[in-house]
Amino acid sequence: MSTSRIPEILRQHENTLLDDWTREQKQLTDTSNRLSDAELRAQSRRFLQLVQEAATRGNAVDIDGDAYKEVRKFLEEVSASRAALGFSPSETATFVFSFKQPLFAQIRASIPKAEEQVDEIWSATLLLDKLGLFTTEMYQKSREAVILRQQEEMLELSTPVVKLWEGVLALPIIGTLDSSRTQTIMESLLEKIVETGSELAIIDITGVPTVDTLTAQHLLKTVTAARLMGAECIISGIRPQIAQTIVHLGVELGDIITKANLADAFRVAMQRSGHVVVRKAVITAKA
Amino acid sequence: MEHIPILRMGEFLLITVQVDMHDRLALQLQDDLTEQIVRHGSRGVLIDISALEVVDSFIGRMLGNIASMSRVLDAQTVVVGMRPAVAITLVELGMSLPGIRTALTVERGMEILRDDVARARQEIEVEVAEESADGSSQV
Numbered sequence: 142m143s144t145s146r147i148p149e150i151l152r153q154h155e156n157t158l159l160d161d162w163t164r165e166q167k168q169l170t171d172t173s174n175r176l177s178d179a180e181l182r183a184q185s186r187r188f189l190q191l192v193q194e195a196a197t198r199g200n201a202v203d204i205d206g207d208a209y210k211e212v213r214k215f216l217e218e219v220s221a222s223r224a225a226l227g228f229s230p231s232e233t234a235t236f237v238f239s240f241k242q243p244l245f246a247q248i249r250a251s252i253p254k255a256e257e258q259v260d261e262i263w264s265a266t267l268l269l270d271k272l273g274l275f276t277t278e279m280y281q282k283s284r285e286a287v288i289l290r291q292q293e294e295m296l297e298l299s300t301p302v303v304k305l306w307e308g309v310l311a312l313p314i315i316g317t318l319d320s321s322r323t324q325t326i327m328e329s330l331l332e333k334i335v336e337t338g339s340e341l342a343i344i345d346i347t348g349v350p351t352v353d354t355l356t357a358q359h360l361l362k363t364v365t366a367a368r369l370m371g372a373e374c375i376i377s378g379i380r381p382q383i384a385q386t387i388v389h390l391g392v393e394l395g396d397i398i399t400k401a402n403l404a405d406a407f408r409v410a411m412q413r414s415g416h417v418v419v420r421k422a423v424i425t426a427k428a
Numbered sequence: 429m430e431h432i433p434i435l436r437m438g439e440f441l442l443i444t445v446q447v448d449m450h451d452r453l454a455l456q457l458q459d460d461l462t463e464q465i466v467r468h469g470s471r472g473v474l475i476d477i478s479a480l481e482v483v484d485s486f487i488g489r490m491l492g493n494i495a496s497m498s499r500v501l502d503a504q505t506v507v508v509g510m511r512p513a514v515a516i517t518l519v520e521l522g523m524s525l526p527g528i529r530t531a532l533t534v535e536r537g538m539e540i541l542r543d544d545v546a547r548a549r550q551e552i553e554v555e556v557a558e559e560s561a562d563g564s565s566q567v
Binding site for chain 2: 327328331332334335338339340362365366367368369370371372
């Protein structure tokens, strides 16, 4: 391995390799509208330099080692930026794999002896395969990070607690209630109850597509926790199908007040707090 | 031996838990409280746990016990100021404390106690009035 001539070849023929490689890349994937030629060339040149440095310093095939730290970092950046630009995983990996042909051609040209040639080509293949797989892995990781961030954002977005009136809160739930969401919802509702000193909270489940035993249990937990703190909850927005499901499932809602829609729940809330809603007499033109 | 102070406010007793409630302290509180209710003939007990940050199932059960004991001694119990984290913990532990009245603030808790006592008095007065009315009609 110590006799590997790859670093030497990379150094000596840098410009030729770069030219061949960029041409190869442009042939394999149409990057023109996403990446300018100059950018592509700059990226390729940087990769070449880094690999050359790494291969000179350390074991040419062990890409997990310290010597390849910079190369890994660079590939991470490249895959993240390409993922953001909308490249597919294979298009991203092609960045590395397309380097094979120019490199092999160069090895063939510079090493006349057949045995050595095969050895060098073999180690070059190993190296590029590993780097290519690493790129794909990084691409996947950056995609996963995006998904995770979006999930968190959705969680944040979907739990607004609104103040309807002095001492009356409303919590419109939209989407399926799973355990992690219930936790967030429960916490934000209870925090808001303390913050505003509200004694009544209306949980509106108009936007919840299905209610199963687990969802019902989560709802009951929220209501119980609010009660322990001294606030009462009304569940509103129960659609006909959901009312049927609740009964069929045998879910016991106990003494929780339930209403068909938010308006009815709000009326109860007003009554509780001693407010009366009166329609002002409409003064029509009598004269 | 440390105690949780029990303050008397007219016919009510006021308990503010300001330290971490450990098991022995909780049992001591039970003893002290029942004794005080009997001595003063109190009609209501208000427990403020707004400073309580950590609860376990024992403390949860103890709150329930205190409420039941007070009930036996004819005093209402209201627990006020429970923190969200504490409420969530109790629910997750499966303790919904069904027999306990709760309120958000000490002020609201006192209102509830006063209302309850006033209502109980009214009922008694109505009964007495009815009885005397019956008695007079019979004569």
